[in-house]
């Protein structure tokens with residue numbers, strides 16, 4: 001079981017020799033990562049996390065998930081970026097994009113604090129009316145404005161509904177072990193806390209309590225996720241690119257980037273992968289996009305986007321390559337019966353599983369786009385389950401770290417994200433930002 005790299009459709013764009021020529025650079029990136037000598041080397045806790053995770057806390061996560069499912073109809077998960085995307089990706093992939101509408105014995109889950117839309121917030125609040133609610137607030141820094149604002153609202157809701165003591169039993173904090181406003185508040189109020197280790201950055205944190213608590217509440221087997229990640233940790237530890245599919249993927253991206261392909265489109269043929277692609281986008285965008293370098297990560301879900309982006313991909317600016325997630329076995333299949341009258345002329349599709357048709361859509365698309373000048377990388381995933389999810393998370397995390405090192409950037413910082421925050425604080429009148437406020441307002445009114 002594994003994510004397998006298939007480079008068969010790349011022949012028109014790069015040779016195997018070009019890939020193998022990157023072996024020394026890949027080996028150097030591997031050594032920098034494993035010997036912890038590269039940029040950002042104080043953020044490598046994710047590298048051996050599948051082996052060295054805190055087993056005591058893991059058991060507490062499982063217990064808390066059970067408790068949440070007995071005390072709440074709705075779990076509100078508050079977080080943004082890496083404190084949001086992984087959990088949602090896992091739940092939509094492993095359970096369903098329609099998770100909240102499924103017949104199930106686990107709590108509904110709504111994600112807030114990833115935007116400042118008043119309508120979105122009001123809608124979630126109205127969904128909570130008359131229902132038992134628990135809250136998992138997730139913030140590594142404990143100070144990010146969007147989730148902090150949402151937490152203020154839901155803390156208030158819980159305290160009004162259950163009293164301060166009752167609310168305490170329903171608030172679960174995932175944050176730094178010692179620092180930040182959230183940690184201080186949690187200690188003062190006695191909320192149950194889970195830790196994001198100092199050496200695990202937000203976008204590499206899905207296999208910590210950040211992702212695992214909401215994923216466990218959704219009824220997924222988090223032990224199987226960690227086992228899958230551990231399989232990847234072992235399988236992807238060879239420094240030789242020829243033996244390491246993760247490194248083949250990272251090096252191929254880099255080679256295509258050097259040939260002017262500055263956009264990667266992560267493609268899947270199943271909407272359950274949509275949020276997984278959002279997770280991939282944050283991982284690679286914050287890791288690679290700096291120093292005026294990097295591949296712009298984007299995504300598409302086909303067939304849907306074949307009827308919107310498809311035209312551009314086939315015929316527009318030749319700036320992109322595609323990475324196709326070839327999921328060999330869907331979670332469920334559907335048998336297409338023949339119609340006795342063949343009223344729609346579609347009997348040529350009948351008497352087979354719908355997955356076969358989806359597979360042909362993928363092949364047809366790869367051939368068309370390749371013909372149109374878009375290189376196609378294919379990553380094969382045998383099936384969708386917890387084990388494969390864990391494997392895939394680790395695969396992409398490691399591919400991202402190696403990609404960053406090949407590019408010559410620090411894959412573990414995100415200094416660019418601060419710019420909008422400073423402007424936002426200034427424009428909203430946060431004390432200490434008075435000078436910037438005047439300067440920015442002058443620019444707006446021009």
Ligand SMILES: O=P(O)(O)OC[C@H]1O[C@](O)(CO)[C@@H](O)[C@@H]1O
Nearest residue numbers: 081082083139140141144202417
């Ligand atoms: O968990 P925190 O500290 O609230 O940060 C949320 C997100 O904000 C960032 O720091 C910047 O986008 C991400 O790296 C992180 O995932």
